[in-house]
Amino acid sequence: MLTIAGTIAAACLALACACCLWRLVRGPTSLDRVLALDTLVMNSAALVVVFTIVHGREEMFELVFVISLLGLVSTLSLARFIETGRFGSDPFEEEGDG
């Protein structure tokens, strides 16, 4: 029972990833590509969760946590890069308030 549900879920998630890839290839602006990447990361995290449940491999779980971390930092960096045209913040900017 569970394995069937697992395969269906995996198939849906694979399709979701395909959608993201499609948007990534077509995405007119690079922002779209970053969005697609973020969605793709979240989908693959979901895939890992499904895999953990179906195969009962508990130690895979840290992977989900780190993948979400990956999603966060990569999207954030890319977005900030697009916004400010520079990696990270620039300590030379005036020391404004926090």
Next chain:
Amino acid sequence: MSRVLPHPVTSVMLLITWVTITDPLSPGHWLLGLVVAWALPFATRGLFDQRIRVRSVPRILAYVALVAFDVFASNLRVTWLILSRGGRQSPVLVKVPLTLRDPFAITALASTISYTPGTVSVDVSEDRTHLLVHVFHTDDPASVVAGIKSRYERRLLEIFPC
């Protein structure tokens, strides 16, 4: 007290996290958790000095429950919107005037808004008076703003001091 334990709230959170990921049953890990939960915020106190001051814990739980329900509901709503309208929505950018001042409270509000599908908080104005929010689909923006203020901001005001 604050010299020794700069961020009590963060320390508690770290302790709970440490114990959950290791093993809640073994006293050793509680001990180790205590050490780590104290050490890390103490080590990084040089960085931001955001003080998270919280007034009442039960209200937080209530708020979280509320948000959870809203998330579930709006998930369905947005899914329905995507499937039925397929792209012909009428999104709108609204500006929500804020009465909250505490930076962490504003962050909490913005997170809640972004977390619930259908609304994404885009930007906080320079002087922290307005919150720019993008709504996925609505024909009456004013009601969305009113909903946000009444439903979330009111509760957050009770939770956070200012």
Next chain:
Amino acid sequence: MNFTWLPWLALFGALLPGPLRRLRIDPALVAGAVATLGLGLLIRTTPEVVVLGQTLKSSVPWVPSLGLAISLRLDGLGFLMCGLILGIGLLVVLYARYYLKPEEATGRFYGPLLAFMGAMLGIALSENLLLLVVFWELTSISSFLLISFWQFSTDARRGARMALTVTGLGGLALLAGVIWIGQIVGSYELTQVIEHADVLKAHPHYPAVLCLVLLGAFTKSAQFPFHFWLPHAMAAPTPVSAYLHSATMVKAGVFLLARCYPFLAGTELWFYLVTITGMLTLLIGSFLALFQNDLKGLLAYSTVSHLGLITLLFGLDTDLAPKAALLHLLNHAVFKASLFMAAGIIDHETGTRDLRRLSGLFKPMPVTATLAIVAAASMAGIPLLNGFLSKEMFFTETLDADDIFGRSWILPVGATLASVLSVAYSVRFVRQAFFGPPATGLEKTPHEPPRWLRVPVELLVLLCIAIGVAPALLVGDLIHAAASACVQGELPPYTIALWHGFNTPLVMSIVALIGGILVYARRERLFRGVEARLSVSQGRRAFEGIVAALVGSSQRLERALRLDQVTTHLRGLLACAVLVSAWLLLPALARVSPTNTSGDLVLWVLCGVALFALAGVLLKSERPLTAIVYSSIVGLAVTLTFAYLSAPDLALTQLLVELVAILLLLAAVPHFGLPPRDKRSSPVRALDGALALGVGGAVTIGCWLMLSTDVASISRYFLEKSVPLGQGNNVVNVILVDFRGFDTFGEVTVLAIASLGILALFDHLAQRQAPSDLRPRTPLFLQSVTKLLLNLALLTAVFLFLRGHNAPGGGFIAGLTAAVGLVFVYQARNPTGAPARRPASMSRWLAAGVLLAALPGVAAMLFGRAFLTAGHVHLPLPLVGEVHLSTVLVFDLGVFVVVVATVLAILPTLGRLPLGKPTAEEER
């Protein structure tokens, strides 16, 4: 404290003058103390070594597999050499103290000087030939440092470079010769080599071995045609010239001849090679010395000729020749060192060394003048002085030696001619420097030098006279012991006496005296045309010509092959890779029976996605941002494959590496200029395409072969042994940190070095003007969450670190997680303190990390175990239960610190660099 301490005393003593100077201890004092201590040690062994002629030996294994051992040997020969090194060394230290200006006489002078002394002692005492070569090279290096002591003068730098090149090449030849000897004889220990002397001499490779060893000796002792570097080494401060280039370093080559005498000499080839080179050097040296206008130049060429004389003596096949050579070695060191010091005094007092401007110095500096005259007389071989004794023996040996090219008169006549010339240039030196009208136009009015500057010269000249008057008493036993040690056999009795009756050698020396004076008097008429052409030494021009030719042709080659472009190197590299793998893999491919390689659907899909993303990266390479997004997808696909194949450790590592890679790429992207248009012509693109296909094919075949042949892989061993030995069930981490700890240690060090390099690079770039364009402030929203996330990331890092040994985790992964957390903070600029402190502090963290990694390794060695053996301890704590601690934890902590420091060293600085290429004027 016995004689074996001598070389190390001086070598490590070299480290003392610098630091001690800060404690206001005069470096000269330190050097002097080291030298006197050494002399004391040496003299303590006089009864056994000199009187009884025994040989003291000691040996400590160093690299047994190479046959290299620190085995030292003190025999008569070694004693003589060490005596010279330490004795004259002490005098030079004293002399330099007053010769050099106070700010010059620092650790930078005395350090290399002591190092040189240690190296020379090492050569004199080494029993193991390989060890001798090690010290040999050390002398070249320390002489390089000493010659170029006055860095501002180009002559000094050029002279030092030339000396290092010539002696270095000689050292290389010597090493080859020594290794060849080792192969033939089977051991590098001198005693064994001497026992197998006849085997060596009869060996077909003997000529080649001999040439190599002689090449080493002749370059070091400035024999013809390698003599040209010595005059240019005169650019060194006079104490250095007095010590290295007259008494000790140039004697190392001749000493080597003495050491190799028992097992290389005695053959026809040795006789011809050594004798002829010696004779040529003797004549050319003395001839050129006659025309040198610079005082030290004259002395330098005179040293060359005297070294030729000693080499000639070692070449002669008569029994007493080595004894005469060693006697002259001693005498020459004494009078030449005092002459150099005297020249130094003249230079110090008058400001110039040019003989044409110097004259009539006798009146202003009578004492120095008399000292110099006595020393010069000894050099010329005037009776009652030590020079005369060894010249007498030299003449007797040339008479007894058998004929060269069938004629017996060549040697004696040559010897006499050379001593005529030596008398001539000695007279010239004395006459022009001290007599005639008082000099005019000198920078400083000549007067007597400070009292202590003259004391070393007085001592040496006193020694000349003493040895001259009573040779047998003072040096008889020493020379006898040294000669018997050199010949390794019995010597016919010969007392070094002042008067051997009226015989032909006496006639020859009288002829030489008179001839010398006549030649000097008629100098202008005899050699009118010669002087002009000799002005510039052909040796230097030849040397520099060769170097210039080499550099020129390599530059032309580089332009021709367009080696300046990276792509060319890459193409070459890849082409070799394809060829080698084709040569190796294709035959293996034929032998392997194809097994089923049908991976299941998921793996094919993941592989497809990865390939698709890779294609994306390549196609979109001109738009860096898109390329980065595609590359992160590749990383994601690989991670999912690892996850699917249930390898959590690898998946975690891959993900974190992917993360940091993205951040690094992003930090670097703003600095990429617009990618240049692809200017490659179509055939070149075709070549590149083919190369790419080739490499891809090779890798695929390689993997496929590896997978389909069930080679007995060592993974089974690690799987079994991981828990019992490594006491941890996360095999990956146990391998990383315990079994293959040494590799990881290497990697960590390399990582640290690489980031230090980057830091240095960035420090240079970051100094340029900082950008002034303002950036929109970081969103408040981001900052407030950052603190929480940072703590979460650090918590995970600690968690991963602590459980590393038994579950996915470990220093590397934890390091990356922490680094990502810290970089995340850097993303959201924080108004209070900058998290990335000045990069310099990162270098301290890097060093700390490597040290931490090394600590357990060294600790294991203290317990007599091999480097990096892990120690485990199980602590039963009351409340907590059993805690398993291991030294591996400290090693892992070292890895952790290095990884974090590396990321934090690179990212913030890369982000802070001003954008755009440095414009032209900035570059200057």
Next chain:
Amino acid sequence: MAEVVVSVLLVLGAALALVGSWGVVVLPRFLSRIHGPSVVTTGGLGTLLLASLIWFWFDGGRLTGRELLVSFVLAVTAPITGHALSRAWLARHPKDPVDLGPGRDDS
């Protein structure tokens, strides 16, 4: 019994994720597309984490806090990505926002 619940949740979660991704493909304007991942993360991943919690509670026999921890982290991080993206978009198109609601006057 638990297996049925978990299976249903699995499929539901995957479906939600698919719809979210589908939204990313279909929606015309960038700002609308931003809502796609928020659906995937909250709906899809949330449900799947719930499924994992239930499954390991019934099957594994002990209530593991990991799922809660991950969902907490997701709750904190997901909004940031959406926020960062929209800010980047705002920085690129300050002048023509879709349709400003009441009270929007400057910037």
